[in-house]
Amino acid sequence: MPGLDASFHPLISWFQVNGGTIDESCFGLTTFPEEEGGRGAIALKDIPEAHTLFSIPRALTLSTRTSRLPSLFGIDRWRKAAPDGFLLDNGWAGLILCMMWEEANHGRWAAYLASLPSQFDTPMFWFEEELTELKGTSVVEKLGKADAELEFHTKLLPAIESRKDLFFPHHIPVYYTLEKFHIHGSRILSRGFTVDPPASGSGYYQDEVNGSSHAMDVDELSPEGGDDDANADDADDDEEDEGIVSMVPMADMLNARYESENAKLFYEEDELKMVSTKPIKAGEQIFNTYSDLPNAELLRRYGHVDLLPLPAELGLALSGDSRGNPGDVVELRADTVVDVAARFTLRKQPDFSSATNSDSAVMEDLNGRIDWWLEMGGDDVFVLEPPASPLPDDLVSLIRLLTDDTEWQKAQEKDKPPKAKTDKDTLTIMLEVLEQRLALYDSTLENDEATLASSADLPLRKRNALVVRLGEKRILSSIRRKISQELEALASTAGDESIGGSKRRGEGGSEGRTKKQRR
Numbered sequence: 001m002p003g004l005d006a007s008f009h010p011l012i013s014w015f016q017v018n019g020g021t022i023d024e025s026c027f028g029l030t031t032f033p034e035e036e037g038g039r040g041a042i043a044l045k046d047i048p049e050a051h052t053l054f055s056i057p058r059a060l061t062l063s064t065r066t067s068r069l070p071s072l073f074g075i076d077r078w079r080k081a082a083p084d085g086f087l088l089d090n091g092w093a094g095l096i097l098c099m100m101w102e103e104a105n106h107g108r109w110a111a112y113l114a115s116l117p118s119q120f121d122t123p124m125f126w127f128e129e130e131l132t133e134l135k136g137t138s139v140v141e142k143l144g145k146a147d148a149e150l151e152f153h154t155k156l157l158p159a160i161e162s163r164k165d166l167f168f169p170h171h172i173p174v175y176y177t178l179e180k181f182h183i184h185g186s187r188i189l190s191r192g193f194t195v196d197p198p199a200s201g202s203g204y205y206q207d208e209v210n211g212s213s214h215a216m217d218v219d220e221l222s223p224e225g226g227d228d229d230a231n232a233d234d235a236d237d238d239e240e241d242e243g244i245v246s247m248v249p250m251a252d253m254l255n256a257r258y259e260s261e262n263a264k265l266f267y268e269e270d271e272l273k274m275v276s277t278k279p280i281k282a283g284e285q286i287f288n289t290y291s292d293l294p295n296a297e298l299l300r301r302y303g304h305v306d307l308l309p310l311p312a313e314l315g316l317a318l319s320g321d322s323r324g325n326p327g328d329v330v331e332l333r334a335d336t337v338v339d340v341a342a343r344f345t346l347r348k349q350p351d352f353s354s355a356t357n358s359d360s361a362v363m364e365d366l367n368g369r370i371d372w373w374l375e376m377g378g379d380d381v382f383v384l385e386p387p388a389s390p391l392p393d394d395l396v397s398l399i400r401l402l403t404d405d406t407e408w409q410k411a412q413e414k415d416k417p418p419k420a421k422t423d424k425d426t427l428t429i430m431l432e433v434l435e436q437r438l439a440l441y442d443s444t445l446e447n448d449e450a451t452l453a454s455s456a457d458l459p460l461r462k463r464n465a466l467v468v469r470l471g472e473k474r475i476l477s478s479i480r481r482k483i484s485q486e487l488e489a490l491a492s493t494a495g496d497e498s499i500g501g502s503k504r505r506g507e508g509g510s511e512g513r514t515k516k517q518r519r
């Protein structure tokens with residue numbers, strides 16, 4: 001069993017002095033090997049299910065509702081848009097400013113903030129050269145670094161400069177820098193929770209006069225109301241859930257691993273409780289998992305990847321090191337499908353070899369179809385799962401819409417996209433789409449497998465990027481193999497134009513996942 005570590009004492013005593021309780025007979029903090037999460041929580045003895053490991057007063061969570069900063073700043077100016085205010089209730093900017101201010105002023109959360117990491121392995125902090133390792137994945141385009149920096153310059157700095165009495169000029173180069181902004185932002189991204197606010201809004205912000213942080217003991221949630229799936233994601237989620245993105249001391253010491261969750265955060269009226277959700281044996285790590293995300297998302301948000309044995313049922317063609325993340329998926333942009341559809345359409349034209357003028361006419365036609373698709377609420381990104389799952393219905397439907405003139409006509413007449421039915425053409429196009437998607441990576445599946453197998457001491461970031469790429473390529477290659485087999489079967493069944501005569505594989509089963517592109 002990893003030993004308990006004295007370096008956690010300041011955090012634990014701060015937590016207890018401020019009203020947090022810990023069952024120290026069964027819950028401890030320790031340091032696991034890096035690949036198991038580094039610092040984390042351990043069971044000190046066998047723990048039964050439904051046991052409270054620790055509890056946190058709501059007032060000890062750190063948010064724009066518990067920090068005194070918004071009321072000192074003036075709620076109106078905090079909330080209102082320019083020119084009357086700084087829109088700090090929108091997104092994470094307000095919480096980041098509270099964290100900066102609390103740290104600068106050695107406020108109530110100083111010991112907690114001092115215990116948080118200041119260095120991250122999330123791609124937000126990678127050098128350009130390291131980021132090239134992620135080429136082909138959707139991680140880089142989702143980093144949002146430029147948008148975050150714009151927010152710092154246009155929102156936070158003007159707010160800071162407007163109140164020299166709150167943000168002392170000599171503090172600015174130390175606590176209110178762009179670097180600190182990214183550090184606090186990454187702390188929120190990797191450790192924040194979205195906590196439902198108390199029912200009563202009034203008196204909720206900290207009062208300048210009473211300064212008491214117990215003004216928020218008014219939550220009306222039932223004990224079952226907790227949902228730690230709401231780990232902070234982004235500003236939009238905050239608005240939709242009406243939850244408050246909050247830092248939750250001690251709860252954020254728990255690591256995560258695919259399908260390993262054994263503890264969960266429950267919200268009660270005046271406190272949050274971390275409760276075991278299954279029996280945990282002495283010496284086992286206590287996990288609180290963020291909804292079993294694919295490695296690309298784990299890396300983007302938390303800076304780590306899961307590397308576990310992959311079950312045969314996923315239908316992945318594995319060779320070499322057969323570990324990965326069973327929750328992996330691949331994002332496919334609709335523009336890849338449009339490119340392939342254009343080539344397919346041009347090839348079908350009788351005078352294809354001399355059809356240079358046809359390109360623009362074909363693209364114009366396809367652009368009209370894709371505009372119609374988007375107007376009908378169609379997605380522009382599809383999520384491909386391992387081949388045991390069907391292709392996303394929407395993707396098959398879009399391929400037919402783009403490449404079959406009869407289906408395009410019918411779709412417009414009925415105001416409805418085509419049915420998700422595969423035939424020789426859709427499968428052939430899908431094969432080409434997969435080739436094009438695979439070509440976005442700089443290395444092949446075989447190269448990546450060889451690198452992972454031969455270099456035990458790869459630098460962490462390089463190895464994590466490789467694991468993300470490899471997981472995606474395995475899915476793409478396995479779907480490609482499966483479709484090739486289906487096409488071969490089709491070729492040997494002369495005259496049969498559709499697989500199974502009607503619907504595609506996975507008929508009646510779960511739909512593939514699709515989503516809007518997040519930029």
Ligand SMILES: C[S@@+](CC[C@H](N)C(=O)[O-])C[C@H]1O[C@@H](n2cnc3c(N)ncnc32)[C@H](O)[C@@H]1O
Nearest residue numbers: 035036037039190191252253254255256302304
């Ligand atoms: C909620 S915090 C957990 C506490 C954290 N280990 C610490 O030292 O403060 C989440 C962070 O822990 C790390 N982590 C969590 N689960 C992990 C895992 N399975 N493998 C590697 N790192 C993990 C990642 O750095 C992630 O951003």
